[in-house]
Amino acid sequence: MKFWRSRTSSPTSTVAATPAVSDDVAAAEQLISSGQALEDNGQPAEALTQYLQAIERAPQSAKACLNAGNAYRLLQDNPAAIGMYRRAAKLDPASAAAQLNLGTALLVDAMTGPAEQAYREALRLRPDMVEAWVGLGCVLDTGERTPEAIVAYTRALEIQPAHAGAASNLSSVYMKMLDVGAARQTLVDFLRHCPDDRMILQTLAAIEEGAGRIGESLAIQRALVEREPFDFRAWSMLIFNSCYVPELTAQDCLDECRRFGHALEVRVPARSLLRPTSGEVERRLRVGYVSADFRIHPVANFMHPVLRCHDRGSFEVFCYHAWKESDRITADLKTVSDHWRDVATCDDDGLADIIQQDRIDILVDLSGHSGGNRLGVFARKPAPIQFTWLGYLGTTGLSRMDYRLCDARTDPVGVAEAWQTEIPARLPDSQWCYDQRIVAVPAVTPLPRSTRGFWTFGSFNNYRKLNDRVLAAWAQVLKAIPDSRLRLFSFENAESGERAVATLTGHGIERRRIDWLLRTSPEDHFDAFADIDIALDSFPYNGATTTCDAFFMGVPVLVVDGERSIARGGTSLLNTIGLADWIADTEQQLPAVAQRQLASVDSIARLRAELRPRMRGSALMDAARFTQGLEAQYRSAWHRMCQSAEGA
Secondary structure, eight states, X not given: OOOOOOOOOOOOOOOXXXXXXXXXXXXXXXXXXXXXXXXXXXXXXXXXXHHHHHHHHOXXXXXXXXXXXXXXXXTTOHHHHHHHHHHHHHHOTXXXXXXXXXXXXXXXXXXXHHHHXXXXXXXXXXXXXXXXXHHHHHHHHHTTOHXXXXXXXXXXXXXXXXXXXXXXXXXXXXXXXXXXXXXXXXXXXXXXXXXXXXXXXXXXXXXXXXXXXXXXXXXXXXXXXXXXTTOHHHHHHHHHHXXXXXXXXXXXXXXXXXXXXXXXXXXXXXOOOOOOOGGGTTSOEEEEEEESOXXXXXXXXXXXXXXXXXXXXXXXXXXXXXXXXXXXXXXXXHTTOSXXXXXXXXXXXXXXXXXXXXXXXXXXXXXXTSTTOOHHHHHXXXXXXXXXXXXXXXXXXXXXXXXXXXXXXXXXXXXXXGGOSSEEEEESSOSOOOOOOSSOOOOOOOOTHHHHSSXXXXXXXXXXXXXXXXXXXXXXXXXXXXXXXXXXXXXXXXXXXXXXXXXXXXXTOOGGXXXXXXXXXXXXXXXXXXXXXXXXXXXXXXXXXXXXXXXXXXXXXXXXXXXXXXXXXXXHHHHHTTOGGGEESSGGGHHHHHHHHTTOHHHHXXXXXXXXXXXXXXXXXXXXXXXXXHHHHHHHHHHHHHHHHHHO
């Protein structure tokens, strides 16, 4: 939030009680002016020295105290800043700026009561002070006083309709209330005044995506990228969200990613690295994993077994945690890592420096184009060999990303090489090794169909994956299985849920056969499988964690085979666990597969009881075997590099 400060002018002669006082005031003004110039130049420590000297010369200068408080804030010394703002407010009780800055500093330290008092005092002094209305809205929103927060943000926008912070915050409040329409309208109203504001356009794109309006969201994202082609974070988000679109081919995705990779690598030089020699072929390798998802996140389910089972005699493991917050899963992952680096505040150059200082041999990206990715680091190539894996089943587009970990079913040999800029590094079984650690998982329950008398299908996949073609195919499944029901989980709001219902009813499915539910806690997520007989997988963007969760809860999954990596995850998982006959070759064949599999209630009841033990005995949960296969890929890539160095 903006901090106000008192601008100085050139010292002028003033009438004062004594010449000495006049000289001190003039000197203080000069010091404040000098400090502000230093602050503008990005030198807050030097600016603070000037402000403190000004206070020594003129202890009654509220202006000097106000500016000193701002310098302390820039130096992240919030307690000192609060002290200075309080002093400024005491010296000048009419200073709305002092009260505003005091309120904001107090809010940073979560002192919401005093912060509210300061903001209200600022507004008493200056009722049109927009930043104070915004700050008050933040306090009220933090305190769950939603109607009052809406009033505060609305008042700020009445005074200054083009205030991006007020519009963004008000929209956020409406989204928390699940009022998507009001959230959208707030941003649309703002864009009438500032049609090119990137932050608001990105927020609007997120709202449209959250409402299940993927086409509208992608149109906004595409315009943002075309307007600013070097905003690689926005471009990466566009690439990721394009995965939801069924009409895109593997070639379309490759072309977009290749353009991204080329543009990024042109702007970012690769680091100079020493190539390994032939004498280093068998030495212990230093492997680094980079992720923003070392926390309560699906990636943790698949990374914990690997970190736990790595052969420490052959590999030394580093984890680079690129997320600001940590949780109990973060703490758990730390215990199975040799070295842990919290790097969320590092820019790409800084993180590349740390990786080079750690002398990483093999660097592994766990995000691809998913949220929180650090592809800018991999574009700098701070390690001799780089892999991408796990968080995103597609190419990064970077020529400096050497390999992509996959398996022969997601990436068929002789075919998938054309889908990516990386070399496919195929693991022997599946590219996933599942280990549910986020919550305690309940026991498998009896088949609901046995007592209800009708089949219940369910989808736990991210609702963004439920495009019109998916819903049309599922409608045909419901028609093929008389009186069956469909429960859709994990919606963010009513608009997205009702959009899915409208699509299904538009294909002739009675409303009574469809339920949708908002996203639940991880605990409730597993409990919900007790109500489901059969899970349906989305396409082209298949599930991975949700499919493994379903297996573990005894629920088989119906899958449609696809034509690119991200559309073949279900094929890989079902083959790995011995359920290949649950895969439809096309979406049109899905109803027939459902009819064939559901011909016997008893056989599905037996499968429900067998699936968890079967999964535990499969490659999907054989952590030691999986990690050995992973390490073999690392070692093989290392051997090739050493051999190429020897022949150079």
